[in-house]
Amino acid sequence: MVLLASKKVTIEDVARHAGVGIATVSRAINNSEGISAKTRSRILQTIEELGFVPNTSAQSLKVRLTNQIALAVPDIRNAIIPDIAWSVEQAAKAHGYRVVQINTAGNARAELEVVRDIKKLHVDGMIIMPLAYPKTLPELINKAGLPISVINYGKQLEPSLKADVVCLSILEGKLVMDHLQQIGRTRIAYAGTQKDVIEDRYLAYERSVERVDASLVYFGEDFSLQTGVRAADYFHGLARMPDAVYAVNDMVAIGLVNRFKELGVRVPEDIAVVGIDNNQWTTISSPQISSVSIMGSEVARLAAELLLRRIREQSRDDYEKVQFEPRLIVRESSVSLKRSPMQEGGALN
Amino acid sequence: MVLLASKKVTIEDVARHAGVGIATVSRAINNSEGISAKTRSRILQTIEELGFVPNTSAQSLKVRLTNQIALAVPDIRNAIIPDIAWSVEQAAKAHGYRVVQINTAGNARAELEVVRDIKKLHVDGMIIMPLAYPKTLPELINKAGLPISVINYGKQLEPSLKADVVCLSILEGKLVMDHLQQIGRTRIAYAGTQKDVIEDRYLAYERSVERVDASLVYFGEDFSLQTGVRAADYFHGLARMPDAVYAVNDMVAIGLVNRFKELGVRVPEDIAVVGIDNNQWTTISSPQISSVSIMGSEVARLAAELLLRRIREQSRDDYEKVQFEPRLIVRESSVSLKRSPMQEGGALN
DNA sequence: GTTCGTTCCGGAAACGTTTCCGAAAATAAA
DNA sequence: TTTATTTTCGGAAACGTTTCCGGAACGAAC
Numbered sequence: 001m002v003l004l005a006s007k008k009v010t011i012e013d014v015a016r017h018a019g020v021g022i023a024t025v026s027r028a029i030n031n032s033e034g035i036s037a038k039t040r041s042r043i044l045q046t047i048e049e050l051g052f053v054p055n056t057s058a059q060s061l062k063v064r065l066t067n068q069i070a071l072a073v074p075d076i077r078n079a080i081i082p083d084i085a086w087s088v089e090q091a092a093k094a095h096g097y098r099v100v101q102i103n104t105a106g107n108a109r110a111e112l113e114v115v116r117d118i119k120k121l122h123v124d125g126m127i128i129m130p131l132a133y134p135k136t137l138p139e140l141i142n143k144a145g146l147p148i149s150v151i152n153y154g155k156q157l158e159p160s161l162k163a164d165v166v167c168l169s170i171l172e173g174k175l176v177m178d179h180l181q182q183i184g185r186t187r188i189a190y191a192g193t194q195k196d197v198i199e200d201r202y203l204a205y206e207r208s209v210e211r212v213d214a215s216l217v218y219f220g221e222d223f224s225l226q227t228g229v230r231a232a233d234y235f236h237g238l239a240r241m242p243d244a245v246y247a248v249n250d251m252v253a254i255g256l257v258n259r260f261k262e263l264g265v266r267v268p269e270d271i272a273v274v275g276i277d278n279n280q281w282t283t284i285s286s287p288q289i290s291s292v293s294i295m296g297s298e299v300a301r302l303a304a305e306l307l308l309r310r311i312r313e314q315s316r317d318d319y320e321k322v323q324f325e326p327r328l329i330v331r332e333s334s335v336s337l338k339r340s341p342m343q344e345g346g347a348l349n
Numbered sequence: 350m351v352l353l354a355s356k357k358v359t360i361e362d363v364a365r366h367a368g369v370g371i372a373t374v375s376r377a378i379n380n381s382e383g384i385s386a387k388t389r390s391r392i393l394q395t396i397e398e399l400g401f402v403p404n405t406s407a408q409s410l411k412v413r414l415t416n417q418i419a420l421a422v423p424d425i426r427n428a429i430i431p432d433i434a435w436s437v438e439q440a441a442k443a444h445g446y447r448v449v450q451i452n453t454a455g456n457a458r459a460e461l462e463v464v465r466d467i468k469k470l471h472v473d474g475m476i477i478m479p480l481a482y483p484k485t486l487p488e489l490i491n492k493a494g495l496p497i498s499v500i501n502y503g504k505q506l507e508p509s510l511k512a513d514v515v516c517l518s519i520l521e522g523k524l525v526m527d528h529l530q531q532i533g534r535t536r537i538a539y540a541g542t543q544k545d546v547i548e549d550r551y552l553a554y555e556r557s558v559e560r561v562d563a564s565l566v567y568f569g570e571d572f573s574l575q576t577g578v579r580a581a582d583y584f585h586g587l588a589r590m591p592d593a594v595y596a597v598n599d600m601v602a603i604g605l606v607n608r609f610k611e612l613g614v615r616v617p618e619d620i621a622v623v624g625i626d627n628n629q630w631t632t633i634s635s636p637q638i639s640s641v642s643i644m645g646s647e648v649a650r651l652a653a654e655l656l657l658r659r660i661r662e663q664s665r666d667d668y669e670k671v672q673f674e675p676r677l678i679v680r681e682s683s684v685s686l687k688r689s690p691m692q693e694g695g696a697l698n
Numbered sequence: 699g700t701t702c703g704t705t706c707c708g709g710a711a712a713c714g715t716t717t718c719c720g721a722a723a724a725t726a727a728a
Numbered sequence: 729t730t731t732a733t734t735t736t737c738g739g740a741a742a743c744g745t746t747t748c749c750g751g752a753a754c755g756a757a758c
Contacts, residue, residue, distance in 0.1 A: 010743095012744080021708035021709070023707070023708055023710095023746080027747095032746095034707075035706070035707080055410070055744050056469065056470075057406050057409035057410040057471070057743085057745090058406075058743070060713095061406040061410050062745050062747085068449070076434045076435050077435050085450065086424065100450070101448050101450040103439075119402040120403075122406070122409075122415070225629060283574075284630070284634065286607065286610070357714090360715065369738080370739070371714090372716080372718095372737070375716055376717095381717095383736060383737075385736060388736080409715090410713090410714080410744065411715050412716070
């Protein structure tokens with residue numbers, strides 16, 4: 001029988017109906033010790049009848065845990081971030097946790113704010129994937145007072161950081177450059193966003209070329225297809241075109257490739273293009289895009305697991321710093337291959 | 350000066366330090382009436398000094414509002430769902446709300462569970478985008494006891510539903526079929542998932558053909574690229590191939606087009622393909638994919654606004670049923686066009 | 699029938715807010 | 729000055745749990 005007037009039914013109502021004390025009801029709810037099997041089942045029964053749902057706010061107030069974690073990412077719409085959000089949610093759910101989704105828009109102020117005001121978020125911990133990496137972020141993380149895991153997107157972080165950090169990427173830039181040089185390209189260009197965003201991807205470029213030719217570096221507004229398109233236009237307009245482009249991510253790479261195709265530039269013959277992320281569109285684009293798998297799903301799952309462990313064991317003072325090994329996947333945009341391209345689908349990310 | 354030992358600082362501490370009562374501090378926090386400007390600023394000052402952050406659980410317990418809404422979607426990684434999540438979060442943030450992200454995996458049980466257990470979610474309301482639409486879902490929504498907005502993904506819902514519903518799609522299937530028939534295609538196939546998922550998209554197909562030729566209907570496992578690829582293989586293997594395919598979404602359409610290309614089937618000459626969603630990849634694929642824009646971002650924003658309004662005005666008993674007008678965007682996969690394709694980028698979704 | 703140990707249970711005190719209500723203070727009216 | 733009115737403030741009672749602690753109930757052992 002279902003409650004008609006949806007008036008709040010509390011633990012007290014249950015206690016009265018079942019003829020027990022509220023402490024006992026609480027024990028029944030939480031599977032605690034010190035309650036006989038029969039009274040427990042009787043209480044569970046009346047809970048069912050009354051449609052009682054424990055008030056989460058009251059519980060949180062008492063036990064100081066909300067069973068929620070925050071996930072702060074730049075933009076849920078971009079690149080591999082949906083994968084990350086998915087993995088985090090799955091891991092959290094497995095531990096009875098919920099995920100509060102926050103987009104920082106890669107905005108330095110938003111990134112600072114979200115960790116500064118973490119207490120206002122009603123969460124037990126946070127996974128943050130910074131993009132802007134404002135100067136004072138590490139300091140704020142250190143004094144946040146709540147467990148934090150960092151999904152590090154291409155930045156060198158000081159090892160003293162009081163947070164578990166798992167790196168999405170550090171070596172993947174080198175992987176791309178090594179590959180392009182191995183296949184004999186000498187005028188390699190870079191297409192990305194402002195230098196300090198996803199810094200390491202650009203730094204890998206700087207380190208790999210003997211001398212940076214400023215004309216071969218294109219910094220767009222973001223990581224979008226449009227940036228790729230504009231970069232292609234830019235490179236095409238140069239007196240001497242590059243013979244390869246290292247794109248900061250797959251979106252940009254795909255934009256590049258498609259625009260080149262329209263401009264009559266052959267990929268990979270005239271110009272090789274390699275991206276990063278290995279998202280599913282790399283195999284759909286034509287030509288298919290060579291890319292680096294950075295294993296976003298695994299990284300995210302690990303970040304979540306580490307966070308939940310730290311929530312459980314608040315006292316730990318050793319912080320994990322994990323680095324995943326990126327993997328280069330060569331496709332048509334850098335080397336002419338003869339194989340059935342659609343078969344690759346399963347090996348994504 | 351920042352607190353050293355991070356012991357909880359409560360409203361009482363603030364009251365003591367500022368030499369006022371706790372009621373007054375509360376008034377200062379909430380910008381309430383009945384407090385002079387000078388005491389308010391003095392209190393704000395000591396709040397700053399002590400690093401006081403109001404305990405959200407206690408507030409929620411008292412006011413019965415958590416300032417959180419839930420967003421339940423099939424899978425954050427799919428199609429336009431990231432766009433939807435983004436829009437919802439933006440709208441929520443503008444009203445001081447946070448978003449709890451939930452993936453139902455298009456699983457009927459999960460969809461039921463999430464609304465049945467809505468009280469356990471610690472939210473003031475929910476936006477749900479069902480996929481499986483289990484039979485008892487409407488009933489559960491009606492007795493949820495919390496405001497719910499439905500983002501309806503291609504299903505006819507009974508108008509008596511006690512929820513605001515905004516439809517992502519209803520007419521878009523007809524739009525596609527009309528277009529394909531207008532350009533003279535007569536053997537039109539359908540590629541989608543099981544009939545009852547996103548039902549209306551398939552029903553539009555049924556209604557538009559005089560007689561359903563079962564061999565021209567392909568039901569895959571999901572909405573993925575792979576489904577499109579397999580559908581292409583299937584249609585290619587038919588004694589008499591279709592001359593057009595209506596794909597349940599862009600992912601499937603892109604899979605189809607790319608596979609056809611590999612098989613030497615010309616698109617759109619031999620076979621026209623049209624998808625739905627108008628995601629950004631439609632303009633990247635080659636040929637570019639004709640598609641229907643279902644305005645996911647706008648739909649999501651409206652759903653959020655309606656939900657927040659209902660939370661504000663709990664007593665309303667009129668429920669909004671909004672239908673957005675879908676828009677067909679013709680590209681190369683259905684008609685050979687001669688125009689610079691990358692220029693379309695701005696008009697997405 | 700005592701005594702002792704377990705096991706099971708209930709009362710009541712937190713947890714940290716908001717808000718009602720009455721009192722004090724300040725201001726206006728007389 | 730006195731009185732009436734308005735503004736500002738503080739005490740205390742909720743809100744719905746969890747959990748400590750003491751006591752009842754119940755066997756088993758004597």
